[in-house]
Amino acid sequence: MTQVSMTVNGKSVSGDVEGRTLLSSFLRDHLSLTGTHVGCDTGQCGACVVHVDGEAVKSCNMLALEADGAEVGTIEGQANADGSLNVIQQAFQDHHGLQCGFCTPGMVMSAAALLKDNPRPTETEIREYLEGNICRCTGYHNIVKAIMAASGQDVGAIAAE
């Protein structure tokens, strides 16, 4: 066992982990931050996306010890300080960008990383950026729409009904 320390959602945390402990298991099992989900074992579904030092990474594809000393952000830290939904989360609710909710934490974390680098992405840029986030429920329509809306773009014209 090795001690690992990091900042998660602004709080300093530490724990004893094995070499093989994944960041996703450290978050879920050691810190009980179960909002980060694991949907595959080949690093493709993106349900486990978190931010490490401000960048989106797949936490099931990174050893916890690799995040030693890092600033980690998870879905649990995304809401506003008063507990209300942040702009992206609110857009997902407003535009029905989630159904079963399982891929949602990864989607929100990826969307946040995208908008940080590209505050007004086009539809094509959003779709390409989400290449590593699989959703089985929504057909992506409302996810893309929600991210466009979260970036302040008018989505009224996007076909709905």
Next chain:
Amino acid sequence: MYSFEFEKPSTVAEAVAALGAEEAQALGGGQTLIPTLKQRLAAPAKLVSLSGIAEMKGVCVEDDGSLAIGGGTTHATVAREAADKYPALAELASHIGDPAVRNRGTIGGSLANNDPSACYPAAVLGSGATIRTNARDIAADDFFQGMFTTALSDAEIITSVRFPVPQAANYQKFLQPASRFALVGVFVARYADGVRVAVTGASEDGVFRWGEAEQALSREFRPDAVMGLRINPMNMIGDLHGSKEYRAHLVGVLTRRAVAAAG
């Protein structure tokens, strides 16, 4: 995963020493290695992370004008920092995996793994790049030795890759729809002394140079120059995503498109 020790050295020398241990294995960004470990398809006794080695990170221009990329540089960094100097390479890096994978995966890790469908081997071979390790310089033409096989010896670390910057270049990637690796990828680079064409994803022998196309394009750098050329499907990969014949066909199509896009 089987249990393993984890070590994170901060210099190349320390890493080389750590890799001298029995059953030690280098860990780059881990985007291929960690899934492999999860499946228990590998059982290293020790993983030596290269992510803490500052001297292996970054993109810079060498005195001879070539572009040097540290072996531990992520795809995202290459996509960002090579954009001015070698746009075709940056563009290639910007389409490896997905954004989260690009934030972890490294050029050194990709090359050491030499997946037959990976993008970087095409750029390295297509640019005639030089792979610099802790021990030596290896020419791209000598480095790739078939699927998942390279000239690297045990405990040898790719510290940097030096790319001669071409006059024009382009990479065309046709996606394997599931993995998003290249079903076929073609990298075309035009240098003063000739054109290089490297193909990934297609061959059972891994990345390869398409000599006939290089000759034709060196004579005349336009898409039609390779119109009549055919790749023999015999040694192509045939699987549920595409037959041997289809891959052979795509090599031609993508080469033409790469030439057209390179301009």
Next chain:
Amino acid sequence: MPKDSGIGASSKRREDVRFLTGSGNYTDDINVRGQAYVYFLRSDIAHGRINSIDTSDAESMPGVVRVFTGKDFEGVGGLPCGWEVADRHGAPMQEPPHPILAQGKVRHVGDPIAAVVADSLEQARDAAEAIAFDIEELPTVTDMKAAAQEGSVKVHDDLKNNICYDWMLGEADNAKVDEVFANAAHVTTLELTNNRLVANPMEPRVCVAEYSRGTDEYTLYTTSQNPHVIRLLMCAFVLGLPEHKVRVVAPDVGGGFGSKIFHYAEEAFCTFAAKACNRPVKWTSSRSEAFLSDAQGRDHVTTIQLALDAQNNFIGLRTDTYANLGAYLSTFSSSVPTWLHGTLMAGNYKTPVIQVNVKAMFTNTVPVDAYRGAGRPEATFQLERVIDKAARELGVDPIALRRQNFITQFPYDTPVALTYDTGDYNGTMDKLEAAADLAGFAARRAQSEANGKLRGLGINCYIEACGIAPSNIVGMLGARAGLYDAATVRVNATGSISVMVGAHSHGQGHETAFPQVVAEMIGIDESMVEIVHGDTSKIPFGMGTYGSRSLAVCGSAMVKATEKVIDKAKKIAAHLLEASEADIELKDGQFTVAGTDKSVAWGDVTLTAYVPHNFPLEVEPGLEETAFYDPANFTFPAGAYACEVEVDPETGKVTIERFTAADDFGNIINPMIVDGQVHGGIGQGIGQALLENCVYDENGQLLSASYMDYAMPRADDVPFYTVDHSSRTPCTHNPLGVKGCGEAGAIGSPPAVVNAVIDALHSGGKKVEHIDMPVSPSRVWAAMNG
């Protein structure tokens, strides 16, 4: 004006807040103090005889609690099949045992050989690697036509052959069918495959089971669409436990699409092991394991023939289908290629003579069962592809040919056992033509051609039978379960309401949509109503969520229970208002004496129900009612879809440029949620049509065993969709007039995509008649150059 609350309002989903903040409670988020972990040792060969298994080394490994093999389960039942299909002569299907852990033989890659319970998952896995076994490899059969051959390798030694049943529906007199075809002016024939799929909800399956010696009670948390069904099957057929001692909880579930209907071995195993080990046990499937253990979908091979008269009227239809059931009968597997498929072969058309033949086969592959649409996509695909081919052969417009043959009079008795209560297929097609701007297609095609691409338009119509189903009918057809549902409306003293429902929400938004109905009926705010679901200790005995049935069946039960509540509340109100019950009206949460201004508020009546000081003596205190609802018929959503594709003639790559869905779902409670359901269905349908393919090699090895080879649709594989559900013919037999919308997109989209690709190829001069799904670039290129 769109409403802002109640029926017809796009109320925002209340469940979203927990999902968006990481505070959902999925099964893998549940950890029980002292839990041990299960690892299943699964067969890596597709067919083999187990000569011996030696677990002694494994048992002595660090952390191991116990190792189980098939022997430990000799005293308990196997997994039951919930539907007995009779063959064409009335004989029951062949029904082999389906053990919890393999007994005697392994029959597919992934078949569990043994299970290790240990302190940690990695320890369990280490120990599983130490299990020594001698399994003699046997020849395999994975191809269903090969499996039907005399002398084929037998998956189950004790069965006559690999044919589970040879079934027929419709016109039984072959001579009569032959005569129709002999007299036809034109016959179109098509052979096609409906590709095997993997459902792939993003949440893999998980079970956590605990047992209390003190109370002899079990709790199973499981990723299920129907906790009561799991409890019934597991208690009554597998483990022989009294139901009142077993609580099954399906908490937040990360998608199902059918694959979480079924009772799986892992559920029974964990429940059994929790007692055997006297310790809670947890199993979390990896995605790799899911590919080998979740029931898969589709996998039909069909020859279909359509007979037309000289005026292009459909006069006969005959199909011969092989359906792959895999190695064992999963819970509802037998019903999918038969009663959920053959019955839909009339489609939207008045074809008078139909004969459907289905041979269902056992093979050395993972079991196949219902996946979104379940049988109906297979039916629609055959029918709509053959109609498209007929239109091309006859040189007629595919929309005109469909319109000419639409059923227009309702109710309509089909030749394949269903009675459609209502519909307006021409009206829905009108909506499609407008919404899809079909008039502008020619210009869009010209634009594509200018860019060097081929453009195609594909039309598809579908009908589905949803709201499964009348219990008496399905009972006659072999179902071993009733298919009603139930709801309890519990009014609290202050007027808020908890509704306990048998349906389960795993993405469908019941927690939002169901309260809209109750709130509207009473005239109170939606926030006053809450839905409770997914826990057998809290909800009435309901049959769960599948087959687009939740609102049509469970919603109807909820309406009935709410009506009972209102009736009783009116009695109380009448007492308070000193009026006759018959004169009491309920509107906007106020009970009023008709024609007067005397009224009492909902909250005052509910408080009186629980503080019954001034109360009618003949009425019981409290305000809580339960209703069970068994539908009188299926519901029949129908629609018309249009897909426009571009094909890159050099690479064969197909791009979806436009996709338009016009659906008739009857009445709609929450349009936003309905749109979302259609979007998701279309996404999966495009996945089937272009990307997804579950493939085994001849040795039974799964080639598409992870997301590296099984192509899931991504955001950049699909466009924005246009969805129109303004065509509305309300269901005639349920109180809400609703039909169900969950499967429509997955049923309606694959043929539209393939029809569009074929159209595109023809526009480029390539006379390609058919390409099997997935219509991958490689296949398109091969077809163009074939």
